[in-house]
Amino acid sequence: KSGEVIVQFKSTCCYCGVGCGVIIETDGQRVVGVKGDLDHPANFGRLCTKGATLHLAVAQNDTRALFPEVREGKLQIRETASWDRALDAAADKFAAIIKEHGPDAVAFYISGQLLTEDYYVFNKLAKGLIGTNNVDTNSRLCMSSAVTGYKSTLGMDAPPASYEDIDHAKCIFIAGSNTAFAHPVIFRRIEDARAKNPDLRLIVVDPRKTDTAQSADLFLPILPGTDVALFNGMLHVMLWEGLCDMAYIRAHTEGFDELKETVREYTPQAVAQMCGIEPESIIQAAKWFGESGATLSFYCQGLNQSSHGTDKNGALINLHLATGQIGKPGAGPFSLTGQANAMGGREVGGMANLLSAHRSLDNPVHRQEMANLWGVDSVPENPGKSAVELFEALHKGEIKAVWIACTNPAHSMPNQTLVREALERAELVVLQEAYRNTDTAAYADILLPAASWSEKEGTVTNSERCITHVIPAVNAPGDARPDWEIMVDFARRLGQRLGKVDAETLFPYQNVEEVFNEHRETTRGRDLDITGLSYALLDQKGPQQWPFPEGATQGKVRLYEEGVFPTASGHARFANAQYLQTAEQTDARYPLHLNTGRLRDQWHSMSRTGSVARLFNHAQEPVVSMHADDMHRRGLKDGDIVRVKSRRGELVIRVQTSIEMRVSQVFIPMHWGGQFMNGAGSNALTTSSFDPVSKQPELKHAAVQVEKL
Numbered sequence: 198k199s200g201e202v203i204v205q206f207k208s209t210c211c212y213c214g215v216g217c218g219v220i221i222e223t224d225g226q227r228v229v230g231v232k233g234d235l236d237h238p239a240n241f242g243r244l245c246t247k248g249a250t251l252h253l254a255v256a257q258n259d260t261r262a263l264f265p266e267v268r269e270g271k272l273q274i275r276e277t278a279s280w281d282r283a284l285d286a287a288a289d290k291f292a293a294i295i296k297e298h299g300p301d302a303v304a305f306y307i308s309g310q311l312l313t314e315d316y317y318v319f320n321k322l323a324k325g326l327i328g329t330n331n332v333d334t335n336s337r338l339c340m341s342s343a344v345t346g347y348k349s350t351l352g353m354d355a356p357p358a359s360y361e362d363i364d365h366a367k368c369i370f371i372a373g374s375n376t377a378f379a380h381p382v383i384f385r386r387i388e389d390a391r392a393k394n395p396d397l398r399l400i401v402v403d404p405r406k407t408d409t410a411q412s413a414d415l416f417l418p419i420l421p422g423t424d425v426a427l428f429n430g431m432l433h434v435m436l437w438e439g440l441c442d443m444a445y446i447r448a449h450t451e452g453f454d455e456l457k458e459t460v461r462e463y464t465p466q467a468v469a470q471m472c473g474i475e476p477e478s479i480i481q482a483a484k485w486f487g488e489s490g491a492t493l494s495f496y497c498q499g500l501n502q503s504s505h506g507t508d509k510n511g512a513l514i515n516l517h518l519a520t521g522q523i524g525k526p527g528a529g530p531f532s533l534t535g536q537a538n539a540m541g542g543r544e545v546g547g548m549a550n551l552l553s554a555h556r557s558l559d560n561p562v563h564r565q566e567m568a569n570l571w572g573v574d575s576v577p578e579n580p581g582k583s584a585v586e587l588f589e590a591l592h593k594g595e596i597k598a599v600w601i602a603c604t605n606p607a608h609s610m611p612n613q614t615l616v617r618e619a620l621e622r623a624e625l626v627v628l629q630e631a632y633r634n635t636d637t638a639a640y641a642d643i644l645l646p647a648a649s650w651s652e653k654e655g656t657v658t659n660s661e662r663c664i665t666h667v668i669p670a671v672n673a674p675g676d677a678r679p680d681w682e683i684m685v686d687f688a689r690r691l692g693q694r695l696g697k698v699d700a701e702t703l704f705p706y707q708n709v710e711e712v713f714n715e716h717r718e719t720t721r722g723r724d725l726d727i728t729g730l731s732y733a734l735l736d737q738k739g740p741q742q743w744p745f746p747e748g749a750t751q752g753k754v755r756l757y758e759e760g761v762f763p764t765a766s767g768h769a770r771f772a773n774a775q776y777l778q779t780a781e782q783t784d785a786r787y788p789l790h791l792n793t794g795r796l797r798d799q800w801h802s803m804s805r806t807g808s809v810a811r812l813f814n815h816a817q818e819p820v821v822s823m824h825a826d827d828m829h830r831r832g833l834k835d836g837d838i839v840r841v842k843s844r845r846g847e848l849v850i851r852v853q854t855s856i857e858m859r860v861s862q863v864f865i866p867m868h869w870g871g872q873f874m875n876g877a878g879s880n881a882l883t884t885s886s887f888d889p890v891s892k893q894p895e896l897k898h899a900a901v902q903v904e905k906l
């Protein structure tokens with residue numbers, strides 16, 4: 198309106214791990230507009246449809262949780278309560294359970310969408326105050342195989358490349374990622390690079406012929422779960438063709454001779470059989486990858502959400518180590534982070550097996566370092582429960598109270614039947630959330646309203662290790678408070694009840710910057726050292742990549758440029774993995790391979806994007822996509838209602854022919870939940886089988902049947 202004063206604030210988009218910079222426009226009360234930040238190194242002003250409609254998503258705040266709510270019993274409805282009453286009730290119950298059953302009888306399940314400071318306080322509360330490592334996160338469903346892939350080969354959980362490497366690459370290899378939909382601004386950068394350099398080759402590996410695959414120079418439509426076979430086969434060809442950089446291998450790596458023995462069996466013909474593709478395309482991919490001199494690999498959930506996710510990550514990283522294509526412009530393995538701040542969560546050790554600043558829980562020296570930094574006697578040694586294990590323990594009654602923050606496990610966890618039963622059986626479910634209508638909210642005994650995007654201060658780290666300081670542009674609605682502040686308030690109350698007088702000194706923060714400064718100190722001397730950063734510096738110089746130690750003038754664009762790796766020997770380690778089948782096999786009863794994933798214009802369980810009408814232009818409702826031959830065989834036509842059934846559950850959905858699908862494979866988007874179908878969305882069907890190392894579940898594959906209703 199004329200005369201209205203619009204104020205602008207810099208921030209980041211809260212959806213995916215690209216971490217685009219945004220300018221938030223407010224009228225002092227509400228967010229009235231969003232545009233891309235021309236100065237942000239992730240996107241230089243670009244936004245995808247989701248980011249560009251953030252202001253519309255937050256304008257529809259009739260689903261926001263505004264006040265704490267408490268219910269006295271499982272059969273009661275929640276009633277509005279004061280913060281004091283809600284937090285006292287939570288602290289009373291947590292303290293009683295801990296005193297009677299021990300610290301491992303409680304758990305926290307948090308989110309890759311929290312800010313780093315929020316994450317830090319949750320982690321310290323569980324490990325430093327309560328004495329349990331039962332703090333895990335929805336990043337377990339997203340990036341934990343990328344973490345174990347990096348650590349087992351390169352020594353640390355650190356993506357070595359940067360977005361600017363897209364402009365230096367001569368070959369881009371995308372595996373298990375529909376980048377065009379899931380990380381659209383990265384895909385635009387790839388398109389730009391291809392337009393500037395027509396010789397830049399794009400290879401895409403995916404069971405589906407996605408939008409990303411359709412633009413590839415070479416597409417390898419492998420059978421689900423056969424990635425390790427393909428990567429081993431490509432290495433076999435690279436050896437045969439003399440494309441391995443033996444000088445680099447000798448100087449900077451270990452374990453190559455053993456791997457050579459393993460890949461001997463992975464001939465192009467054998468791998469073609471395993472992967473269901475032509476031998477020529479394997480040879481072509483190996484040659485383009487090996488000959489380019491600058492191959493950049495992007496990968497995401499197709500590799501991570503697998504019962505062999507660590508092996509898949511490792512086998513792809515092998516190709517970079519074998520050809521010496523790492524630590525050089527335009528080259529390196531690059532995991533695309535799913536959520537906005539999954540990286541920040543990993544940095545503060547916000548998972549059941551990690552400690553702050555990339556320390557490991559199983560390392561006694563690291564545990565003692567954290568105990569010293571926090572000023573506590575010890576950090577518990579006993580590994581905490583990972584996401585799947587946590588809900589299984591809740592189901593069995595081993596965990597009795599769970600605190601869930603900023604995530605929706607009654608939608609996003611695999612095997613929903615078990616997860617929902619677990620939430621019903623829990624003695625106490627506390628939900629700290631910005632929205633009161635999520636599937637999980639139905640199970641909450643205590644609902645705590647949290648501030649959300651544009652309403653709180655802290656830092657986020659995107660896929661390329663780049664940290665941005667975000668500040669509140671508007672006040673949070675109702676009584677909603679920042680997540681870190683809620684946890685500090687709870688920690689002090691719980692500490693009193695547990696007789697831990699040190700709770701006040703353990704959580705002394707007056708503001709969020711004090712949390713950041715403490716986190717920063719834990720990174721001193723570590724691979725992700727950010728002792729040179731401060732809120733003031735980030736505001737003055739803009740987003741910065743880690744490491745950024747004290748005295749540095751800029752972060753590091755590329756890691757391992759000198760060929761020295763953060764391992765005991767300083768050498769990178771080749772992963773020696775055999776191809777193993779998916780956890781669940783198809784059979785006569787469940788003959789189809791189910792794949793799940795994102796659509797272009799929706800985000801997770803649609804708490805935000807579901808309120809923006811224009812985001813339904815791309816896909817109005819969920820469908821199961823199927824090959825025409827499979828439709829014909831079942832007498833199906835487009836739009837028919839079908840029942841999709843797995844060994845764990847079923848759902849009802851429309852069916853649609855898709856040229857993206859191979860025969861015997863179907864795809865269902867992950868966004869819609871129980872309110873749209875007679876089930877719990879795609880996770881009514883998925884399996885909770887997980888990778889033995891990363892504990893990441895195989896959300897990308899289940900055996901299903903489809904029948905006409």
Ligand code: SF4
Pocket residue numbers: 210211212213214215216217240243244245246247248249380381382383
């Ligand atoms: Fe947001 Fe990701 Fe889109 Fe960028 S690419 S605007 S971070 S959803």
